[in-house]
Amino acid sequence: MARTYKPRIRYVAETRAAQTEWHRDRCLDALASDRASDEKLREAGGAMAALAAALDAHGARPATPPQIDRDIGSPNGVVAFVQRREYEQLADGTVVVEQAYVAPARLAHDEAWKYTSHAADPAHAGLVAFMTASQERARTEHEARLEARAKKLAKRAAAAAKQIAVTLTADEEFVAAEKFGQAKKAAERARTVKQQVADLYRHGFYYPGGRIAGGGYDAFGEFLGDGVLRSHLDPMLAFWPQILPRKDRLRVGNEKTFVGGGDSKALMLTAPYHVLDMKRLGAIIVELDSNWTSVEDLMTALREKFESWAMPNFITGRMDHGQFVRPHLIWILEQTVWNDVRRQEADADGNLRWVGDKRCRKAPIDFYHRIQRALVGKLIDLGADPAQHNVYKTKGATSPFFTCVIANGVNRHRLGRRKPAADGTVDARPCLMDALDLHVDEADMARRAHIVRSQIGSTPSNEIWNRVGAELMPTVYRELAISRPEFVAAGSTQQRLAGYFDSLVRPALEAELGASDELDRILDRRTTFAARYCAADKHKERTGRRGRDRDTRFTMPTAEERQQEAGRRSREQNSDVLFQKYVIAVKEAMKATGCIRKPAFIKAMIDSKAFKKSYAYNTFEKACHHLGIEFHQAVGRYIVRPASSTLIKTSCPSNGQSRYRRQTVRLSPTENGRVPTPACLIARCRPNAGLDSIATRTGYA
Known part of the structure; x- marks a missing residue:
């Protein structure tokens, strides 16, 4: 089967003559855009010169935004504070050197390098000469690259003109058009960036x-x-x-x-x-x-x-x-x-890779x-x-x-x-x-x-306001806490309570800040707010009402009323207290025997008259659930769930049968550091088996 030859360079024209013309125009355009300037284009004559003359003859300014708005100016700029050294010789011959700053100067293009202390420095002069030589060398190398590129484009055009014309298929034309569009966008973007940089250097920002x-x-x-x-x-x-x-x-x-x-x-x-x-x-x-x-x-x-x-x-x-x-x-x-530094980082796929040096x-x-x-x-x-x-x-x-x-x-x-050099010299800078x-x-x-942030931008009145608040608010909280008779009596009206607060804090404030109309005005505002704060029960959101509807701040109960109020409990509080007592009784029974039986325990509670019969029966399951006790064959076991525990594997006989069941047990060391006997082993053993025999058989005694 014969192979079909496909040239690497695709034609954009239908004939070889048209292709040659297209490459020649492309090379000339590239050469003109790289090397030709506006002055050379005007000297070239022809249509371009006529167009340039017509533009120059027009009275309007060119439509270049940076050039039009160059006179707008900017509120920001570069300001230099230059250090100057002043020398003074004293009577004893001592020379004193003082660092001083001259008035700040705003640098401009015609004053560059003028306000800097580097101007008389030989090292700086050498740096400027080095930079100038580097720029000239870079410019020469850039021109050489442009000439080499022009020769390369001309050679490529001549080689492309000798290629055999090939008719492209529809798919190849579509791919070629897509690639040509991408290349055109990339070239346009490069030209745009290049033009923007040129405008920045020529017209400014x-x-x-x-x-x-x-x-x-x-x-x-x-x-x-x-x-x-x-x-x-x-x-x-x-x-x-x-x-x-x-x-x-x-x-x-x-x-x-x-x-x-x-x-x-x-x-x-x-x-x-x-x-x-x-x-x-x-x-x-x-x-x-x-x-x-x-x-x-x-x-x-x-x-x-x-x-x-x-x-x-x-x-x-x-x-x-x-x-x-x-x-x-x-x-x-x-x-x-x-x-x-050398480290591990995860890429987009989550794979770890080493980066750094x-x-x-x-x-x-x-x-x-x-x-x-x-x-x-x-x-x-x-x-x-x-x-x-x-x-x-x-x-x-x-x-x-x-x-x-x-x-x-x-x-x-x-x-x-820095460390001393090899010759022993030390940098003393x-x-x-x-x-x-x-x-x-x-x-x-x-x-x-x-x-610092609380004082930035503060005025004298702000400082007085803060000082009055620092003296007044602790006094208000103290009066609310102790409820003295004078405070309770002043709480009859808001105005009277504000005057009471004023009488408490004014002497100390006047001794520190002095008497003034500003102090009187701020005291009046802050004491009025404090009185409204107390009268409107704003403090109760913080102290809590404790389930009572009475306002005890501005009432003086008798001793008998206080005793009755202290001895009165809500139904929920009494229930919680009684339940905690029941839980403690169950826990003590578990510690004593290692296991618990419901009939025997309830009978013991009824006989001791610690709880009523109905309460003892109704609360037993709730207390066992609270302690994590589970029952099997009428025998309760105590499951320990501490924050720090040890997992072990145990095998216990179930219901007296010869087969064993695997059980995961959590054990925690006690206060003396010993591992306790796993009471949960009782759950899977015979009801009549004792704790000592089980512990001895399993090896956890």
């Missing part, structure tokens, strides 16, 4: 307005210059994209509750929320649940906590109606922490989290979150939706001291461990956070 990042934003744009992004404004900001993972592992989100991937890291860096690289921890994040009137106030509070070298590198937050809302503090680490050590990871907790403990007074929910997710430093404050652009941070107290109590952090 633009947001049309809407709800995002937990708040509403009007339309705004952020243009820092042609080809300039936020990460280009300061050397410390350039480290932020570096510590984040690559495009395939980077996770960002428009809201804090959801993050996902993307097609371009440049576009993903403009998202509001960024997730750190989980395999190499390059930063420490502390979230402050507080609002600040200005960035300067927050910087002042942080300088009281840290020295200049220990300040966070970034502070990211949102400027909302003149307030700096819920900022995040970010410390960039000089050396990342490897976080990929066995060379990764857990001690540096634990030390990283210890430093993070110590930072939170030190910043509790500023509103740090003691729960530490978002230790890996933060407000992006390169996101135009937030303001990024460069609080420390001089140095990155080290967690602890300070580390975060030197500025923190690593002995942090989680319970104390939660308690301090509760106190």
Whole structure:
């Protein structure tokens, strides 16, 4: 049977000439889209030049949203607090060095690198030269790849033109059309992403307005210059994209509750929320649940906590109606922490598989989290979150939706001291461990956070209100508990009771807070509420009525009435007490004989006159069921069901027959540690068999 030759490249045209023309146009389009610019197209002449001239002659502005709305501006930006060193020589020749901060400056594209202390640093100059050379080398390599691709496309078109035309079947045409559609969508998506990145570099960032990042934003744009992004404004900001993972592992989100991937890291860096690289921890994040009137106030509070070298590198937050809302503090680490320990994880099918690297050590990871907790403990007074929910997710430093404050652009941070080098030299630079107290109590952090949050935003009247409540409410509870005659007499009216409470707490409050109209007003409101609380029986939901309908708070019963009330029991209470006595009697009988017989036990109870005859007969089954006693051949057995027990297997003769039945017995050690005799063996033995003989025969005596 002859084999049918099928070329690898399918024709999209019917003839070879049409196929050659299609490939030639495709190669020219690819070459033009990769290398041709607007200026070269205008110089090319022909229809494209005429169209470009017509567009230039039109008076309207181009329909490019970022270019139209470039002048809108943004309430957020990049603010740099630059450290300056001031030297002062004393009379004795001593030189004193002081770290000072100049006024904050908002960085722009024409002022890049201006407000940073790295400008006079030779190492920084070398870094800039290295980055410039790297960019030039990358641009040259990119152009070489474009030329190689153009040659490859031309060669592929020439080879495809020599192929033999093949008529496709209906199924093959359907499959080819489906694959062509998928390829077209992928190419369109790639071109769209590429165009979006080009627009971001050329026109800046633009947001049309809407709800995002937990708040509403009007339309705004952020243009820092042609080809300039936020990460280009300061050397410390350039480290932020570096510590984040690559495009395939980077996770960002428009809201804090959801993050996902993307097609371009440049576009993903403009998202509001960024997730750190989980395999190499390059930063420490502390979230402050507080609002600040200005960035300067927050910087002042942080300088009281840290020295200049220990300040966070970034502070990211949102400027909302003149307030700096819920900022995040970010410390960039000089050396990342490897976080990929060897572990087992379950896949989608539930199968366990080993992931991670066995060379990764857990001690540096634990030390990283210890430093993070110590930072939170030190910043509790500023509103740090003691729960530490978002230790890996933060407000992006390169996101135009937030303001990024460069609080420390001089140095990155080290967690602890390094070991001495081989030549004996020791790195004496300070580390975060030197500025923190690593002995942090989680319970104390939660308690301090509760106190801070209860006082944030409080006014003097709020403090008086809380102090009056702290003095008044314990007094009210005490009066309700003891029911003094004065309290009962004042309970005749609500106004009189409020005055009674006022007379109890006012002297102490005036001695502490001083007499004022504000105190009088708050006392009147709180004492009136306390009187209404007592008169409306609000306390009875907590203390319980105990089955009585009388209000004993504002009545003074006599001694005889109190004795009658105390001696009176409800029917349910008397029944429960009597039943418990009956249960105790059954339990004592079981302990004495190891088994129980209903006729003998009831006769003994009637003879002792402990219970009535009818009650003894009617309650016997209920008491045995309560104790777990079951009967067989008129002999009861006691099944022990403790929380901690031992399972054993026993074999006992049933009804005097020669065959045995398997029985599972639960045994628990007693208080002295001995295993008791399994009384349940009686159930399957002869009625006349004694406990001692059974225990001896089975070996559990």
